[in-house]
Amino acid sequence: MSLSEVKENREALVSEVKGDTRFMSRITSIGLTPGCRIRVVKNDKNRPMLVYSRDTMIALNRKECKGITVEEVTA
Amino acid sequence: MxxxxxxxxxxxxxxxxxxxxxxxxxxxxxxxxxxxxxxxxxxxxxxxxxxxxxxxxxxxxxxxxxxxxxxxxxxxxxxxxxxxxxxxxxxxxxxxxxxxxxxxxxxxxxxxxxxxxxxxxxxxxxxxxxxxxxxxxxxxxxxxxxxxxxxxxxxxxxxxxxxxxxxxxxNVSDLATQYESIKGYQDICELIPENAIEGYSPMWLAVKVLEKDEVVIAKLKNTLDAYTFSRIEEAAVNTSGAVATGGCKFRWIDELLGETASAKDNTVKLSGLDRIYINKFWGKAAVILTVLLGLIASFIPALPLMGVGEAVLALKAPVMNGLSSIGCPEFIILIIGDVIIQSFSYIFKMLGFVFGVTLVFGLLEEVGVMARISYVFDNTMGKLGLQGKSVMPFLVSFGCTMGGAAGARVIDNWGQKVLTIALAWAVPCGAAWATIPMLAAIFFGPGAVGVIVAILLTMLVHMWITAKVFGGQLVKKEDRYGMIMELPPYHKPKWGALFRYVLGRTKETFVRVTKVILLVCGIFWLLSYSPSGNGGILYSIGVAIEPVTKFFGLPWQLFLSYIASAVGKEGAVGVISALYSGGSYGTAFTQAMSGGADTSNLSSLLLANVTKPEALAFIFAMTFNMPCVVALAATFQETHSAKWTARIVIYYTVVSLILAFIAYHIGMLIW
Missing domain, CATH: 3.40.50.300 (P-loop containing nucleotide triphosphate hydrolases)
Structure with missing residues (x-):
């Protein structure tokens, strides 16, 4: 599923990251790489998403999140 | 040493x-x-x-x-x-x-x-x-x-x-081992000789090739022979790019950190402040409130310097009197009083503002609030091609455009910074807000409210159009990407370092803007000066081109006042008042700028001489004209570009006259 479908306060594992070269490089350098575990903190429409990963709170533009595929972790 | x-x-x-x-x-x-x-x-x-x-x-x-x-x-x-x-x-x-x-x-x-x-x-x-x-x-x-x-x-x-x-x-040997697991890496690495590009190792270059780094690939193409380069290109086909190399980098980091890095807890607790800022409903209001409080707070450190500015201005009359009593030529006295002392008064007041705004904005940045502001306004500002942070200079510009321009330094991308300043000029500043309701009330009575609403709507359209006009050049399409940004934890401010930074910036601003303000004030003064006390170049031009300015709804008196409003909006009304009561432009101009003009019988003077459509035209022309000399200097200081500062000035002059034209002709239809 796409990252933007994950509900608030759920955790997921990144399975795939897709996009142009620039996006891939930016998303990697902030630490969102395949295999990394993230928690969705905020998922409101018309706002960037907020996710927590590698001890860091990250704001992500919603459109760009479409390139991030995740598997939800059942707690 | x-x-x-x-x-x-x-x-x-x-x-x-x-x-x-x-x-x-x-x-x-x-x-x-x-x-x-x-x-x-x-x-x-x-x-x-x-x-x-x-x-x-x-x-x-x-x-x-x-x-x-x-x-x-x-x-x-x-x-x-x-x-x-x-x-x-x-x-x-x-x-x-x-x-x-x-x-x-x-x-x-x-x-x-x-x-x-x-x-x-x-x-x-x-x-x-x-x-x-x-x-x-x-x-x-x-x-x-x-x-x-x-x-x-x-x-x-x-x-x-x-x-x-x-x-x-x-020591990169472990990292190199990680990279070796990537398809194509070893082939590329072996094809790149040592020192292919000065300063970078073959490993580093090979990884950048895999990441499809255009700059590195172009450099390799230039330095390597065609055959080697084509083999590198071949080896790089269908490789997995930054995701694979990024994975290697993080695995290497994990090994490096060992046990300490093992992720324990992925739970997050939002602080109380974040609950408000990140809230769907309250976030924007909270941000605006924060910035406004910050603006008010920035006046406190600004006051001493602004006081110095006032004190410098108070020196003007005694110095000029003193010089004239020792028989100094009038021309020199005027230059010292009306140009030099006047300019330094502006400069000190400006420094007060720069000091206050830099301190408060620097503080917001350092404690982490700025990142929240970026987050909350990302969508709105993104439509203009800007970052969420750009909302701050806009809000500050309602008080003072110079503060807005100085505040734009928190924007880390140059193009977006220049665009933010260009748009902030469209926001009517405190001095304009003091003038607009007064003039509007004289001419339109209760209709003044309508004028204010019209000004606000015009501002929004103006900003939108200006973003289109300049946006293409300043913020390239490929640079308009969505936000990927860290929201840092809140930090305690480091006051010592912050103050040193603010003092440094204020000092540098002083050095740079002094020249600009002296120059521009000097030019305006020369153009207004006439030895006889009546006339002057601007006056002659204003009278001569009145048939043209009338087209924009501005008789020569209003047109000259409009010109004066580019130096400082505070003086615009004083100039009108002086000109309609028969004063000379040169004296009116300098008096109005130092706040000494007489505006007591303004209302009757204006009603007797100016029609309603002309008044409306003037309000628009004055409001959307270049904000003031000091804002011009601050823009130059922040953009480091004379070219872009000039472009913005010319653009605003043209647009303000177009707006005057439209307002005048709409006014003619109504009245």
Missing amino acids: STGATIALLGQPNSGKSTLFNALTGLRQHVGNWPGKTVEKKEGSFSYGGKEYRVADLPGSYSLSANSDEEVITRDFIASGEADVVCILADSSQLQRSLFMLADYAGINVPCFLLLNMADVAEDQGKKIDAKAIEEKLGIPVVPFSATDIKSYDSFYKTLEKALSKNSKI
């Missing part, structure tokens, strides 16, 4: 790089541009152990890829060998993620050392970091650091000297 080494500071945003830079250099810093580029260059110096060290604060970015000018400049500067040693900063409280910069650096052949910043925060969070173990594995000096702790600086200097004397470089 002997010359020591040059140090470059490298680190991701929020790694505490600027704080360290300010703490090290204090007032001994200089902000300019990288040669031929629009990226800000911050340099400074400090002395330690009898040696003078140069420090370069490299632009903050998350990696060393070719995503932006900032990143390319950063790595080229390092590889050029201009820096003798690179200090790489990482945030100890988010060590795993923030070591990415170190991993991306590995393979550049310049000595370096690692600074584990915010060691105190990590300790409070119960994170134990074994700096010695990391140092052993990396082969470079590693120093835990906390900017608030004075002892930290001592170990910083010692580590710096150690890195310099040992010429320490990162």
Whole structure:
């Protein structure tokens, strides 16, 4: 599923990251790489998403999140 | 004092790089541009152990890829060998993620050392970091650091000297092993000879080729023979890019950190403040309230300097009287009084504002509030091609455009910064807001409310159109990407470093804007001056071209007042009043600018001489004209570009006349 479908306060594992070269490089350098575990903190429409990963709170533009595929972790 | 080494500071945003830079250099810093580029260059110096060290604060970015000018400049500067040693900063409280910069650096052949910043925060969070173990594995000096702790600086200097004397470089063998698992890596690496591009190892270059780094690929194409290059291209086909190399970098970091890095807890607690800022409903209101409170707060540190400005102005009359009593020629007296003293009064008032706004904005940035503002307004400002932060200069511009321009320095992309300032000019400032209701009430009575609403709507349309006009050139399409940004934890401010930074910027602003303001005030004064006290070049031109300005709804008196409003809006009404009561332009102008004009019988004077459509035209022309000389100087100071400052001035002059034309003709239809 796409990252933007994950509900608030759920955790997921990144399975795939897709996009142009620039996006891939930016998303990697902030630490969102395949295999990394993230928690969705905020998922409101018309706002960037907020996710927590590698001890860091990250704001992500919603459109760009479409390139991030995740598997939800059942707690 | 002997010359020591040059140090470059490298680190991701929020790694505490600027704080360290300010703490090290204090007032001994200089902000300019990288040669031929629009990226800000911050340099400074400090002395330690009898040696003078140069420090370069490299632009903050998350990696060393070719995503932006900032990143390319950063790595080229390092590889050029201009820096003798690179200090790489990482945030100890988010060590795993923030070591990415170190991993991306590995393979550049310049000595370096690692600074584990915010060691105190990590300790409070119960994170134990074994700096010695990391140092052993990396082969470079590693120093835990906390900017608030004075002892930290001592170990910083010692580590710096150690890195310099040992010429320490990162041990990359484990990282290379990681990369070898990527398809194509080994082939490419073997095809690239040592020193293919000065300063970079074949490993580093091979990884960038895999990441499809256009700048590196183009350079390799230029240096290697066609056959080798085509084989590299062949080997790079269908490789998995930055995701694979990024994975390697993080695996290497995990190995480096060992047990300490094992992710324990992924739960997050939002602080009370974040609950409000991030809230769907209250977020925007909370941000606007924060900025407004900040604006009010910035007046407090500004007041002393503004008082100096007033005091300088109070000197004007006694100095001019004194000079005339000793028989000084009138022309000289006028230049000293109306140009030099007047300009310095402006300059000190401006410095007060720059000081206050820089302090408050710097504080918001440092404690982490600025990132929340970016987040909340990302969508809205993104439509104009700007960052969420741009909302702050806009709000400040309702008070003072110069403050808005000075506040735009928190925007780290040059194009977006210039565009923000260009749009902030459209926001009517405090002086305009003092004039608009007064004039509107004289002519339209209760209809003044309608005029104010019309001004606000015009402002929004103006900003939107201006964003279209300048946006294409300033913010390129490929630079308009969505937000990928860290929301840093809230930090306690480092007051000492912050004050040194603010003082440094204020000093630099003083040096730079003094010339601009003296020049522009001087030109306006010369154009208004006439030896007989009546006439002057501007006056003659104004009267001569009245048939043209009438077309825009501006008789010569209003047109000259409009011109005066480009110097300062405070004076515009005074000039009208003086001109309609038969005063000379030159005197009216300087008197109005120093606040001495008589506006007591303004209402009857205006109603007797000006029609309603003309009044409406003037209100629009004055409001959307260039804000003032000081805003012009601040714009030049922040953009570092005379070309763009001139463009913005010309654009606003033209647009304000067009708006006057439209307002006048709409007014003619109504009345």
